[in-house]
Amino acid sequence: MAGAGTGKDAAEGSLPLCSVCGKPAVYFSRVSGTHFCDTHFLSWFEDSVRTTIRDCGMVGPGDTVAVALSGGKDSSVLLEVLHRIFSDDTSVKLVALTIDEGIAGYREDTVAAAERLAARLRVPLRTIAFPDLFGKTLDELVPGREQVACSICGTLRRRALTTLAREEGATKLATGHCLDDESQSAMMNYLRGDLTRTLARLSPGAQDSFVPRIKPLRYLSEREVVTYGMLRNVVLPLPECPYTRFALRADVRKMLGTMEYRYPGTLMKILQGQEKLSGKFSAGQDSAAVTPCPVCGEPTSGELCATCTLLDSLGIRKP
Numbered sequence: 001m002a003g004a005g006t007g008k009d010a011a012e013g014s015l016p017l018c019s020v021c022g023k024p025a026v027y028f029s030r031v032s033g034t035h036f037c038d039t040h041f042l043s044w045f046e047d048s049v050r051t052t053i054r055d056c057g058m059v060g061p062g063d064t065v066a067v068a069l070s071g072g073k074d075s076s077v078l079l080e081v082l083h084r085i086f087s088d089d090t091s092v093k094l095v096a097l098t099i100d101e102g103i104a105g106y107r108e109d110t111v112a113a114a115e116r117l118a119a120r121l122r123v124p125l126r127t128i129a130f131p132d133l134f135g136k137t138l139d140e141l142v143p144g145r146e147q148v149a150c151s152i153c154g155t156l157r158r159r160a161l162t163t164l165a166r167e168e169g170a171t172k173l174a175t176g177h178c179l180d181d182e183s184q185s186a187m188m189n190y191l192r193g194d195l196t197r198t199l200a201r202l203s204p205g206a207q208d209s210f211v212p213r214i215k216p217l218r219y220l221s222e223r224e225v226v227t228y229g230m231l232r233n234v235v236l237p238l239p240e241c242p243y244t245r246f247a248l249r250a251d252v253r254k255m256l257g258t259m260e261y262r263y264p265g266t267l268m269k270i271l272q273g274q275e276k277l278s279g280k281f282s283a284g285q286d287s288a289a290v291t292p293c294p295v296c297g298e299p300t301s302g303e304l305c306a307t308c309t310l311l312d313s314l315g316i317r318k319p
């Protein structure tokens with residue numbers, strides 16, 4: 001199991017034990033030095049998500065939460081944990097949204113996994129494919145632009161999710177970004193010299209003011225998310241997206257993975273640093289700086305929104 005055991009335990013020939021109850025441990029947190037058995041890991045994980053939702057005011061009575069469900073591990077864990085947290089709360093509704101970007105040899109399996117999970121949890125699922133909104137699959141848009149495949153994919157997927165969330169009457173759009181994703185994104189923006197994007201990422205409402213985004217897993221590491229998914233049986237072996245290898249994120253993930261291993265807590269410090277900067281930036285911002293895009297009406301801080309700018313550059317005018 002991920003993270004189980006320490007050199008000391010192995011040297012003594014004994015199994016590590018849960019720091020809470022003394023049963024065999026399945027997870028060791030290198031940041032807090034705590035061992036968890038399966039039961040205490042699951043309750044600690046779900047309590048952590050509840051705390052993030054409460055402290056950040058992410059969900060309240062009357063909310064319809066649209067959960068972006070790719071079928072991969074992070075989004076599957078997100079739907080599972082939100083379903084458990086809100087299953088007895090009739091004032092909060094969940095709906096799952098799946099975007100099929102059209103990536104041959106990859107998306108078929110993850111879309112099928114999303115459909116199975118939503119059906120098991122009895123959460124209504126809406127699926128939409130890129131061609132329905134943009135006229136082409138990602139595979140048709142990428143040739144000759146492989147180095148920016150993830151940028152095209154991410155920009156169009158965000159628009160697709162916002163469109164679907166609005167059609168479903170959602171008041172919140174939840175994504176499965178975890179601590180690793182958030183710290184990687186912060187570092188990628190620094191590496192690109194894109195400080196504005198780094199800060200804007202956390203400015204409330206700056207990107208999608210009509211359907212606020214929430215990230216309930218943002219303070220949990222990928223190891224923790226995967227461990228939870230394995231214990232709850234929602235993490236399945238799935239193929240890897242063929243465009244991953246072109247992404248800057250792959251190198252940043254490797255670099256930060258090494259840093260986190262050598263200096264536990266690095267990922268959290270990167271995220272906390274970004275939040276501090278963003279707080280100072282937002283405090284001095286004029287909300288009038290965000291205006292409707294003249295083409296599609298979505299909020300933008302530039303002349304055209306990012307999606308319409310991209311669609312223009314791809315020769316596709318408007319979704």
Ligand code: SF4
Nearest residue numbers: 149150153241243244
């Ligand atoms: Fe899209 Fe890149 Fe993720 Fe593949 S790896 S699904 S192209 S963002």
